[in-house]
Amino acid sequence: xxxxxxxxTEFDEPEEAVLPAPLAEPFxxxxxxxxxxxxxxxxxxxxLLDEQGVLQHDPAFSPYxxxxxxxxxxGFYRDMAVAxxxxxxxxxxxxxxxxxxxxxxxxQEAAQVGSGxxxxxxxxxxxxxxxxxVALTRGLDLADLLRLFRGTSNGGWDPRDKNFHLYTLVxxxxxxxxxxxxxxxxxxxxxxxxxxxxxxxxxFGDGASSEGDVHESMVFxxxxxxxxxxxxxxxYWAISVPFEVQSRVPLVNRASGYGFPGIRVDGNDVLAxxxxxxxxxxxxxxxNGPVLIEASTYRLGAHTTADDPTKxxxxxEEEHWRAKDPVAxxxxxxxxxxxxxxxxxxxxxxxxxxxxxxxxxxVLSMENPDIRDKFADVYGAPHPLVAEELAWFEQxxxxxxxxxxxxxxx
Amino acid sequence: MTALxxxxxxxxxxxxxxxxxxSWKVKLGDIVAINDVLVEIETAKSIVELPSPYAGMVAQLxxxxxxxxxxxxxxxxxxxEEPALxxxxxxxxxxxxVVLEAKPLGTQTRPTETETGAxxxxxxxxxxxxxxxxxxxxxxxxxxxxxxxxAPAAPAVVVPVPASAPASAPASAEDELRARVLAKPPVRxxxxxxxxxxxxxxxxxxxxxxxxxxxxxxxxQRANEQAAAGTFWQPAPAGSASQEQRIERIKVxxxxxxxxxxxxxxxxSAPHVSIFVDVDASRTMEFVRRLKTSxxxxxxxxxxxxxxxxxxxxxxxxxxxxxxxxxxxxxxVKHFMNLGIAAATPRxxxxxxxxxxxxxxxKELAIALNDLAVRARAGKTQPAEMQxxxxxxxxxxxxxxxxxxxxxxxxEVAIVAFGTIKQKPWVLDGEVIPRWITTLGGSFDxxxxxxxxxxxxxxxxxxILEEPALLLE
Numbered sequence: 001x002x003x004x005x006x007x008x009t010e011f012d013e014p015e016e017a018v019l020p021a022p023l024a025e026p027f028x029x030x031x032x033x034x035x036x037x038x039x040x041x042x043x044x045x046x047x048l049l050d051e052q053g054v055l056q057h058d059p060a061f062s063p064y065x066x067x068x069x070x071x072x073x074x075g076f077y078r079d080m081a082v083a084x085x086x087x088x089x090x091x092x093x094x095x096x097x098x099x100x101x102x103x104x105x106x107x108q109e110a111a112q113v114g115s116g117x118x119x120x121x122x123x124x125x126x127x128x129x130x131x132x133x134v135a136l137t138r139g140l141d142l143a144d145l146l147r148l149f150r151g152t153s154n155g156g157w158d159p160r161d162k163n164f165h166l167y168t169l170v171x172x173x174x175x176x177x178x179x180x181x182x183x184x185x186x187x188x189x190x191x192x193x194x195x196x197x198x199x200x201x202x203x204f205g206d207g208a209s210s211e212g213d214v215h216e217s218m219v220f221x222x223x224x225x226x227x228x229x230x231x232x233x234x235x236y237w238a239i240s241v242p243f244e245v246q247s248r249v250p251l252v253n254r255a256s257g258y259g260f261p262g263i264r265v266d267g268n269d270v271l272a273x274x275x276x277x278x279x280x281x282x283x284x285x286x287x288n289g290p291v292l293i294e295a296s297t298y299r300l301g302a303h304t305t306a307d308d309p310t311k312x313x314x315x316x317e318e319e320h321w322r323a324k325d326p327v328a329x330x331x332x333x334x335x336x337x338x339x340x341x342x343x344x345x346x347x348x349x350x351x352x353x354x355x356x357x358x359x360x361x362x363v364l365s366m367e368n369p370d371i372r373d374k375f376a377d378v379y380g381a382p383h384p385l386v387a388e389e390l391a392w393f394e395q396x397x398x399x400x401x402x403x404x405x406x407x408x409x410x
Numbered sequence: 411m412t413a414l415x416x417x418x419x420x421x422x423x424x425x426x427x428x429x430x431x432x433s434w435k436v437k438l439g440d441i442v443a444i445n446d447v448l449v450e451i452e453t454a455k456s457i458v459e460l461p462s463p464y465a466g467m468v469a470q471l472x473x474x475x476x477x478x479x480x481x482x483x484x485x486x487x488x489x490x491e492e493p494a495l496x497x498x499x500x501x502x503x504x505x506x507x508v509v510l511e512a513k514p515l516g517t518q519t520r521p522t523e524t525e526t527g528a529x530x531x532x533x534x535x536x537x538x539x540x541x542x543x544x545x546x547x548x549x550x551x552x553x554x555x556x557x558x559x560x561a562p563a564a565p566a567v568v569v570p571v572p573a574s575a576p577a578s579a580p581a582s583a584e585d586e587l588r589a590r591v592l593a594k595p596p597v598r599x600x601x602x603x604x605x606x607x608x609x610x611x612x613x614x615x616x617x618x619x620x621x622x623x624x625x626x627x628x629x630x631q632r633a634n635e636q637a638a639a640g641t642f643w644q645p646a647p648a649g650s651a652s653q654e655q656r657i658e659r660i661k662v663x664x665x666x667x668x669x670x671x672x673x674x675x676x677x678x679s680a681p682h683v684s685i686f687v688d689v690d691a692s693r694t695m696e697f698v699r700r701l702k703t704s705x706x707x708x709x710x711x712x713x714x715x716x717x718x719x720x721x722x723x724x725x726x727x728x729x730x731x732x733x734x735x736x737x738x739x740x741x742x743v744k745h746f747m748n749l750g751i752a753a754a755t756p757r758x759x760x761x762x763x764x765x766x767x768x769x770x771x772x773k774e775l776a777i778a779l780n781d782l783a784v785r786a787r788a789g790k791t792q793p794a795e796m797q798x799x800x801x802x803x804x805x806x807x808x809x810x811x812x813x814x815x816x817x818x819x820x821x822e823v824a825i826v827a828f829g830t831i832k833q834k835p836w837v838l839d840g841e842v843i844p845r846w847i848t849t850l851g852g853s854f855d856x857x858x859x860x861x862x863x864x865x866x867x868x869x870x871x872x873x874i875l876e877e878p879a880l881l882l883e
Contacts, residue, residue, distance in 0.1 A: 092445045096463040097420025306423040308456025360444070395664065401545040 040252050040264050045296055046276055047266040051324050053332030055271075064275035070339050076117060076270045077334055078348050080109035080327045083133035085352030086142055089359055090132075090149070094305045098363055099149040103130045107268075107300030110326030111233045113137055114273025115201070115295070118281060121163065122198035124185075126178040129167040130233075131203050138162040142355065143362035152366045171204075172211035175230065178202030179217040182226035182284075199227040199284035201277075207238025209254075210246050218290070222258040225289035229280045230255075232292065233267060235299040240312035255292035267295030268326040298324070371397075414487040415464040416472075417448070421481045422458050429453045430478040431485065440468045448486060464488040543634070547660055592619035604629055614784070617709045665758030676820045680736070680855040684815040685864055689872045690838075691831050692846040697878045707773065711780045714848075715805050718828050719775055720881055721874030722803060723747050723768050729867040732824040733800050736857050750802035750819055751779065753786040761819050762791045763799035772881075803828060813849040823858040826871065827851035848875065 048056055048065060087105050094102040105112065108130070116137030119125060127134055135145055139162050147156035148167060155166040168174040182200040189195045208214060209232060221228050232251055236243040255262025261283070265276045273295055280291035298321035302309050309318075334340040375390040419429055429451040436448050445461040470487040473479050591608040593601070597620055601608050604625070611628045613620040644656045662670065694717045701712045726733045726747060735742040749767035753760050762785070764770070764778045785791050802819045807830035816825045829849040836845035850872055854864040874880055 089445075092461040095420065095422055095458060095460050097418065097422075098463070100421075101424060306455065308458075311456065398663075399547050401547050 040250050040262070042250055044250075045264040045266050046272045047269050048272040048275065049266075049269045049329060049333055051329060053329045053336065055333065055337075058272075058275075061272065061275035061279070064278050065271050068274075072117075074334065074340055074344065076113055076274070077327070077330050077340065078351070079113040079117070079133060079136055080270065080330065081345075081348045082352045082355055083109050083113065083136050084327060085349075085356050086136070086359060087132060089356040090146065091301070091305060093146070093360065093363055094149070099146060099305075100151050101149055102305045103149075103303075104299070104301040104305070105130050105132050107321065107326070108233055108235060108297045109133050110270035110330070111231075111267035111273055111295040111297045114270040115203075115231055115277040115293070118274050118277035119201055120198070120281070122196045123281060123285075124163040124165070124178075124181055124198065124200045126165045126174040126181070126200065126202040127167055128171075128174065128203050128205060128208065129169050130205075131167075134203065135164060138164040140164055143359050146359065146363050147366060150363060150366055152369055172208040172213040172217075175202050175204055175208075175214050175217035176220075178228050178230075179221045179226050179290075182221065182228035182290075183224055185227055186224070197227075197285040197287075199229055199281045201229040201231055201281065203231050203233065205238065206232065206234040206236065206243050206246050206251065207241065209251050210238075218254070218258045218260075218292070221290040222260050225287070227284035227287065228290045229277065229284050230290060230292040231277070232294045233297055234294055235267075235297050237299055237303065237309075237313065239303040239307060242313070250294060252292060252294040258290075260290045260292065262292040262294065264294045264296065267297030268324045268329065270326060270330055297326075300325075414469050414489050415466065416484045416487045417460075417463055419451070419473075419479055419481050419483045419485050420460070422451070422460070423453055423455045426453045426455065426481060428478055428480045431473045431475050432457060433475055434471055435459070436468050436471075436486075438468055438471065442466065442468060442488065462488065464490070466490040592617060593621075593625075594619065597622050597625055601625055606632075612787075614787075618711050665760070669759045672820050673817050676818050680818055680823070681857060682815070682818065682853045683856045683859075683861065683864060684851060684853045685861075685868055686813055686849055686851045687868050687872045688847060688849050689875045690836055690845045691848045691875045694875045694878055695831065695846045701772075707776065710773065710776050712776055714807075714831060714875075715803070715828060716772070716776050716779060717875060717878055718805075718826070718871070719749060719751075719764075719767070719779065719803060720772060721871045721878075722801065722826055723749065724874055724881060725867050725870035726801060727768070728870055729863055731859055731863055732854065732867050734823050734858055735800075735821055736823060736855055741858055744800045746800065748798050748800045750799035750822070751782055752802060752804040752816075752819075753783065753791075755786045755789055755791060757789050760786055760791050760796060761799060761802055762786060762795040763802075765798070801825070807831060807848065813851040815851060816853050818853055818855055823855035824864070824867070825853050826868075827853075850875070 046058060046061055048058060048061060050056055084106055090099065090102040091104055093099045112131055112133035113136075116125070116131075116134035119138070125131075125134060125138060132142065132145060136142060140157060144157040145167075147153035157164070157166070159165045165174065165177065168177070178200040179202075185195075185198050185200065189197065202217075204214065214230075218230065220226065221230070234243060234251060238246060250264055252262040252264040261280075263276050263280065265272050267273060276293055280293055283289075283291050300318060300321060331340075331345065334344075371393070372390065375386050375393075378386050421427075422429070430453075432450040432452050434449050436442055436446070442448065442462045443465050444463065447459045448462045449460050450457060451460060466488040468486065469489040471485075472487065473483065473485045479485070592613065592615065593608055598608065600622065601611070601620075606625065606629060608620050608625075611620045611624050614624050615621045647653065647655060691714065694714055697717060698712055698714055701707045701716075730743050730745075731741070733744050733747060735744070746766055747768040748763040748765050750761045750763040753762065762782050764775070764782060767775060767778070770778060782791075782795070785795075799819055799822060801822055802816075802825045804816050804825060805828045806814055806816075807828050810830050813829040814827050816827045818825045827850070829851065831846050831848040833844045834847040835842045836847060837843075838845070850868060852864060852868050852871075854867075859867075
């Protein structure tokens, strides 16, 4: 993309202000336009590994998988299994009163690992609050994820370290952040054409898709052809609201309304998710604009540890989806293709247990933050008003009978 | 070799306060690993299984199935010893009889100290019950604060008692007054449902009405007091245990400390003389009632305290030595009145003053009193408001007290205590008739104010309460 074509915002100099790129080629290159524009049905989705773990062929996407070596393919399993174990430890820690809340991911491992592994170092990820497996693929210390849920931090890690943004608890707000970031990438490249091409990828759910923020971010992404991939994990339940209430048609169809490609993929098929995301990120990095991916998956557990799914959905539905379990499916594939044996799976299980033990230990040793830090963050230098407010606060805290016990175990 | 780890019922939802123990999945003596399921509980939201945070042997089940307990209650103890080892040698840290003889479940719910012997188990002492609200230090201050409300009450007096609303204290034709308490219908209904007399609640509404919030905080306070009373006395400790655990130590600091110092400084440097006078305040009551219905005073809180404040200002001008400061070398007489009002506030006793009160009209004074009370009640009294006072009133009548001997605010030489106003038999023209009677008490620094002067001053104040029309002179 040459500098002249680069869309700008209204804040730029008038002579440079170019209108958003014309949609002469609304769905460029790979020929997925037909898929997106003709309207996608519930059953239509990219799948490379069927529910029995048998590899299928897809002319467009199979090549992405054929290019991967066995270590990488085994790595997908390792990530998914470790993430699931980590998730169960998170739930246990919450049930033991060590975390205030936990957001389980079980059932969505393939959607997260497949997409996370397709991202590159320079890409920037905007998660919601359930992307524990994506965090794993980005190389985060998973114990850091728990600081937020233990209430010892409002963040927990430096997003710049792994280009993995902080969890966003405000539904859909991160889609706007991602588009803004992607527009920033465009400007970086414009300022310095040798900048490494990169894309932003933002995760959100079927529930968030009903928020106005998603609409606004897609409008801007399309208008400015921003390098962003919208990765929607449709897990069919927005807490207790079923997907049918959110949308009458598969969400992927919305992309055509904004004028960019949308792909629906089996979110429990780690290979298909990986291939589709690799294509989408490349599409975005190459200056072809945004892509919407709808990964059809299922949250097997509760929305968070604070709700009870048996109160709003039938056990039969859960059973139906358990049969499509992404981890079990992929294990069958690895075994039958001869890429992995018992020793490999035992080793992964050990690794997962080690991580769980490590995470438990890390959580129990997390220290309560000092409230004074909050006051210290307000101004660079000492400030009389802040000092007065801190003094008042300390006096207030000291007025409680149990004030001396503050700062002990949470 | 640590003894026992106790698992307290966690909040498994967001903000749950209690849960029912539905069924135990382990029994005494079972060996459990971390994350083994211990128990199934039912909360307001769901039934969940709790995994074990500890590895070891189940030593105690502290809550019976079917029982509902607050979050924070210890429900199970898990020992870290090997069972065989524990059987062989009872450990020091393991109180006799606790672990190994598996008593039938239910017979040993929440062992008390006597049952377990020497030391209480971790977290299973008598303080185990979760409190709904984080307790504050110094129970006196908040208790008084609740209702200190519009009426600056006054623990400056010898008798510290929680306050009640001033407006309601003097009730002429009780029903009539009660009918006059302003409140919106839903608040009225809520008060009725809660069995609360609206006239007992301090109103903070813009037009002097009782708001829902006023009602709820009154209710909460009432509930707290009642709940606290039941658990105040604690049983005698068993055996050699120390009395210490039945003793509550409250650190002296902040306002409490300042109050104590000021009172000692004053009481032991200024020779106090206290005098009292009974007053027929019926005309004051009548005057207040008229003001309340007057269009000029619409939306302004009026109480007998207003008339007393005006009376004190009036009387001080006629007896200037009461409005003074003793320095040792000289007596500083102030030709202005910074009228202090003792107020029980959330932060403790404060004596903010109304600057240049002598310049204020009756209406302005009413507004100033109200502002002062509102700020004091909200704990927003500024230090400047408490400095430079010249004479103080303490309205102990708002607390239902007849009179007392107040201690002079340091730097001043006089303080007036305003007792409650009630109907009493009174002899008028040789006949006993019911009248609204109050008792004024005053303390004076005898270094400055001699007996005759203090008597004249008090008589002047009393004269106004008996005949407020004198203010017009």
